[in-house]
Amino acid sequence: EAQLVESGGGLVQAGGSLRLSCETSGFTFDDYAIGWFRQAPGKQREGVSCISSDGTTSYADSVKGRFTIFSDNAKNTVYLQMNNLKPEDTAVYYCAADSLVCSDSALSLLFDYWGQGTQVTVSS
DSSP states (O other), rough: OOOOEEEEEEEEEEOOOEEEEEESSSOGGGGOOOEEEEEESSSEEEEEEEEEETTTEEOOOTTTTTEEEEEGGGGEEEEEEEEEEEEGOOOOOOOEEESOOOOGGGGGSSSSOOOOEEEEEEEE
């Protein structure tokens, strides 16, 4: 059974940083792309970033230059380093897995497997 567990969320002031982790199990990590998504209250889910096993990455325009996605294949874990956080980054962040190639268009798709989410709150 595929499992994804997010951690690292919390409360931070604007301009601060957080690193989210997505620990995965139950599927062949190298065969899947991992994506980060977020959903703020009253808003639609937004694709934030994704990474394929070959290292291909993609980012939403709203986070380019501030967020970095990277993976530790030995730990089957993907990270999202978030710098210069803004109040509009406040949301529940989810990681998800799918057997596709990460691309800009992939961020708008519904991935196969999802984690339970972690709350990120950025105060002004």
